[in-house]
Amino acid sequence: MKELRLMKGNEALAEAAIRAGADAYFGYPITPQSEIIEYLMAQNTEERTGMAVLQAESEIAAINMVYGAAGCGKKAITSSSSPGISLKQEGLSYIAGAELPCVVVNITRGGPGLGTIQPSQSDYFQAVKGGGHGDYKLIVLAPATVQETVDYVKLAFDLAFKYRNPVMILSDGIIGQMMEKVELFEQIPRSDKEYDWATLGKKPGKDHVIITSLQLQPEEQEKVNLRLQEKYREVEKNEVRYEAYNTEDAEYMFVAYGSCGRITQKAMEMAREKGYKAGLIRPQTLYPFPVEIINKVAGQVKRILTVEMNTGQMVEDVRLAVGGKIPVDYYGRFGGMIPSPDEILNAFEQKGG
């Protein structure tokens, strides 16, 4: 049965993980996302679905526990916030290199360093460009609502297993902490599927399974890199997701994602009320980035304004997509500050509509 509930973003995410049939969660407390592990512990998941939940000694240990469980073909998830996500980068690189599926949640806060505990989008580059060492990509989903958070947990596991690649849900402290009405999907039973790439114990007559990201010969490493690139091209072809508002007649376009996308939507509506033919593209996948639609609208609109809760990161990808056809401006607040629709409208008008 589908179920309507009023839930906090972090708790809804945790509930979605249980319902998605996750086999294991490993995490470490950090604000503003500690409700995720607290909710899972309170739910007594071992009893409810058999899902293992463990508070690790560090973010590093948590992502390596995910690596172990993922290598057994199990649905494993971890969550953290910016400084903790930095600690997970080594593990993510290994998981991407070994081509294992997993889900990683970043309830982003301001940085650099210990930064603030308030919401931010300052981990955009880290999320979409790889993050750790070596040539790899995460698939990055950016929810703007509690509902999208819930739906993306399920989607993230599906994509992780489809491509055997880590998937990140790049959210922030606003969506993690706010309460909204949410429709929960029905419980998906935990899977007992045995993948041939998983370490489950050597099968009689079969070669033993080895999970590694080590290559001794550069020729072999180059082959791995080429295979990964091939996979990423597939991801780019199949998995781009975005919402476009008022693009049909638009002369001006906003681009914004996540919570900032919602605020910018309001600013776009206010601009419309003032007579500007404004539209909005809200990327739901940050990698793969919605290059095609942005390039297409660049042939139609006069300017693009990118709005972000950082000092200007996604704007670089928007400019790459636009390819110099039209001016692309940036407006943002950062360090845990949240822009208001009025501020965004003001910036829009100052930059010449």
Added chain:
Amino acid sequence: MAENLIKPENLVYDKTKVLTDRVLHYCPGCGHSTTHRMLAEAIDELGIQGETIGIAPVGCSVLAYYYFDVDMTEAAHGRAPAVATGIKRVLPDKYVFTYQGDGDLAAIGTAETIHACNRGENFLIVFINNGIYGMTGGQMAPTTLENMKSTTSPRGRDVKTMGSPLKISELVASLPGTYYVARHSVHTPANARKTKRAFKKALEYQKEKKGTCLIEVVSNCPSNWKMTPIESNKWMEENMFPFYSLGDIKAPK
């Protein structure tokens, strides 16, 4: 091939099927090879080859996954106990072991080691202690003895500035989560057999979910100690064993 020359009734010793046919990359005289064999024989004799998952470290034994004919995962440096925890929590009835050197386990992976032991994770940690970083070329390890020379302690380990050698086995034995902690060697046939018995006991305890078992193997490093294998074993007996004494450190009554 040997099996064609020796009649089955005359065969008293054979290579275990839990080791692959791949040629070991370890230096001549290094204790890794013998330790691999003892662990593989223990797995073989318990009949658990198909139910065992191993975790290789970063260090000389990084390629252990080529040699053990069981499902294997290669972990990041020091993270093997966390990876093992992840595996064991989703497959609690499989046999899981980590195989780690002193740099991996006792330096960069100290937190993972201690917390896995403290949680009493039901797996076996095999800990090779040769007092040096082998693969990177003989740098000081956390276990390097006082005054022992290495490329990063060329005048000998000065404990005033470099710290004292770390006795990990004694440290983890003090934690309630560990069930069986012992220190052995593989430099003589008698010692190698004792090590194998320890591995078997540890794997049996794992089946009973008794807690973490850690078997330390005090070993040699002829290449980086710059000695012949025989000299290195003698040096180990004279210098390593007095500090890292062999035997049970924590054993069930």
